[in-house]
Amino acid sequence: MKYELRDNKIYILHEALATTATSSKQDQPQRVDVKGVVADSNGEPIIGANISIPGTTTGTITDYDGNFALTVPRGSVLHFSYIGYNSQEIRITDQTTLNVVMTEDSEMLDELVVVGYGVQKKSVVTAAISRVTAEELNTNRPSRVEDALKGKVSGVQITQSSGQPGSDSKFRIRGVGTVNNSDPLFIVDGMEVGGGINYLNPTDIQSVEILKDAASSAIYGARGANGVVLVTTKSGQEGKVQVNYDMSYGWQNPWKYKEVLNAQEYMVIMNESDINDGNMPRYSHDQIATIGKGTDWQKETFYKNAPVQSHQVSISGGSPKIKYFISLGYFDQAGIVGGDYNKSNYSRWSLRSNNTYEVFEDINRSFLNKVTAGVNVGYSRGKSTGVETNSEYGSILGSAVTFSPLVPVYASEDDAASILASRPHAVTDSQGRVFSLPPSGFQEIANPIGMLNQPSSGVNNDDKFVGTFWGEIDVLPGLKFRSSYGVDLSFWGYDAHTFPYFLASQGKDVQFSSVQSEMNRGFRWQLENYFSYNNTFNDVHNLSFVLGQSASKYTARNLGGSDRDLLETDPIKAQINSAIADRKEERAWGGTFGHNGVTTASYFGRIDYNYAERYMLQATVRQDGSSNFGSNNKWGVFPSFSA
Structure with missing residues (x-):
């Protein structure tokens, strides 16, 4: 018989329990109360330093005087960290008091x-x-x-x-x-x-x-x-010249599917609904037993292993007088819904050239001893197609999770003949197979695979050029003058066409053909000139300031048009209908035109002072004038101060 004394009471233990209790007690690590101070190399306390045991939730922070106290298992490791300082770890054995000195992370601070x-x-x-x-x-x-x-x-x-x-x-x-x-x-x-x-x-x-x-x-x-x-x-x-090439190729798949009813489960639920309404069940036991799983619309809809790829090549290098960086990039991604039908894709070409030129330098001069110039230009062209998103009704994904599992993807031969007889524009695939129609009662829901094959498309095109041309002069030691002129030129548009098709009585019954085109242009120029100064006095007083002006103007134009009842039904030639002279008045659908712009002028300044990089002050002010402001309030002032 074994017994154990706990809290002035005697407990009689079975042999197994005694062994377990003893071993459990022995296995439990002893805990140590640790306290201490965290300071920097000058002895100043560090407020808010983090102390933790890696891999656990045990931890604390130092108080206003750098003190901390923590109870930890003997043999554990304490991790000390603080922004701007090198982290360190200390293993706890028998020590109960720690004086931790943290050194500055010079690489981070610089x-x-x-x-x-x-x-x-x-x-x-x-x-x-x-x-x-x-x-x-x-x-x-x-x-x-x-x-x-x-x-x-x-x-x-x-x-x-x-x-x-x-x-x-x-x-x-x-x-x-x-x-x-x-x-x-x-x-x-x-x-x-x-x-x-x-x-x-x-x-x-x-x-x-x-x-x-x-x-x-x-x-x-x-x-x-x-x-x-x-x-x-x-x-x-x-x-030396460096040439780099980087590429990646991958595949995308949906990370999960919505849990929905299969055909048998759907039949059972529909029968229960009929019985609850006081009606006879619509499906027999034999029908339920032989129907199988039915159509899994989500797996039919998603593009399995949709590819995504990127390629980048760059050339860089330079001499003391000229430095250059040139790159060319390509990215292409197919959507997991519609990517295999060219309905959801995105591609981007990018080109960049950054060059710096040392125009003049004379280290023996203290006035105007260096002139540098540079050009940073980038161009990008993007193209994207897409399916309807963020909609539970009428969208492909919405139909994929709500369409009946009893309906097959394609109509039977008899049903297909009947559908084409009454609806000549019923959607078919490339082999002429007719897609199944939704049963009665399915409003705004259609065959999702048929929707991916419907004769319509929309393409977004984006072209963007951003360039900055700058020059910089070292006027005096610590004083520089910089001038830059930049442009941002953008073109973006949308082209779409739709031809008559039928997939459902509601929302998917288009009786006429149509075409739509939009073109937009945005242009911004920006001119900036400013002085900057940075110097240190007596090794501890650091002073810097920026003083300058900025001016810019942005203009945007847009033009759009649409047409219907097209004479030319080839998608590639759809836009040619607008040029046909023999037009009926009702065919003209509409158009849009717009123009807007804004001009701004600004003056700005900032001054920074710090003592030995320990005590910092900063003051900033900017005055903006804008053509968008009212005639009596053309200017606004925006100051700030921090320490």
Whole structure:
């Protein structure tokens, strides 16, 4: 017999229980109360340093005096970390008091981040700025830049409008900032660009800085109200010519299917519905037993192993006088719904050339001793097709999860003959097979495979050219003058056609042919001139400032037209109908035209001071004038201060 004394009570244990209790007690690691102080190399306490046991949820942070206290298992490892300092680990044995000295991570603190109209050391930035490097961007071989930024930056939410290849994303920095438009301001190599940054090839990007608060974005005035995204593309480096080629090829599949009824389960449920309504069940036991699984519309609809591929080639190098970077990229993605029917695809070609020229340099001069110029240009052409998205009725996916499993993909020969007799425009495949029609009662739902074969198409085309031409002069030691002129030229359009077809009585019965075409053009020019100064006095007083002006103008035009009852039914020649003179008045359907623009002028300045890179002050102000403002309020002032 075994017994154990616990809390002044005697417990009689069976042999097995005694053995278990003893071994369990022996296996449990002893816990140690650890306390201590975390400080830097100068003895100053570090407030908010993280102390944790890797792989567990056990942890704490230091208080205002750098103190901490934690109970941990003997033999565990404590991990100490803090932004700007090197992490370290200490194994706990018998020690109960720790004095931890953390050293500065010089590489991190010396890292430069791009801010508005300049760069700063990360260690002296007083505003909320996050940086994503080229290595971080291309970890998962993203198709587009905004996809690459997902999950990389705190406070930034990027959501795709749909699963369609090439679909736009919503970019939000710290939530919704303004009522009408919450998109941030996008700056690429100093040039403001419209429509986001998805036209860029992710492999062409050197870094992305995101300005998230007023202190960092005030230098851009009213346009920075929702945050600013600064993109710096790659440039050539002095050295031998480097040629790089990178490619990837993959496949896409739906990660899950909706759970729906098969044919037998569907029959049983329909019989139960009939009985509950006081009617006789419509399906017999024999019918249920012999029907099988029926049609799995989701598996019929999805494109299995939809391909996605990308190719990039770049050439870079340079001499002390000339540095260059040239790249060519191609990306192609087929959608998992409609990609095999050329109904949902996205492709993009991109071309970039960044060049820097040293025009003049004389190190023996203290005035106007260096002149540098550069050209950064990029071109992108995108093409996309798509199916209807985000709709439970009338869409392909909506029908794929709601269409009856009792209906086959193709109509029987007898049914096909009957359908064609009454509906000559019934949809058929390339072999002439007629697609099944929905049973009565299925409103706004049609055969999803028939929808993929219906005689209609829509193509989006996007062309974008962004170029920046700049020059920089070293006026005095620490003082530079920079002037730049940039353009953003965009063309985008949509071409679509539809010919008579029949798939269902509601929503899928088109009696006439139609064609639609839209063309849009946007052009922005931007001229900026500014002085920048950066110097250190007595090794501890660091002063820098930026002072300059900016002017820009944006104009946009759009033209669209549509027509119906086409005389030419070849999809390739559908647009030719508009040129046919013998037209009936009722065939003319409609057209649109629009023109708008805005002109802005701005003055801006920023001053930064820090003492020994420990105490920092920053003040920023920008004055914006816009043709969109009222006649009595043409100008607005946007200041900020941070420390």
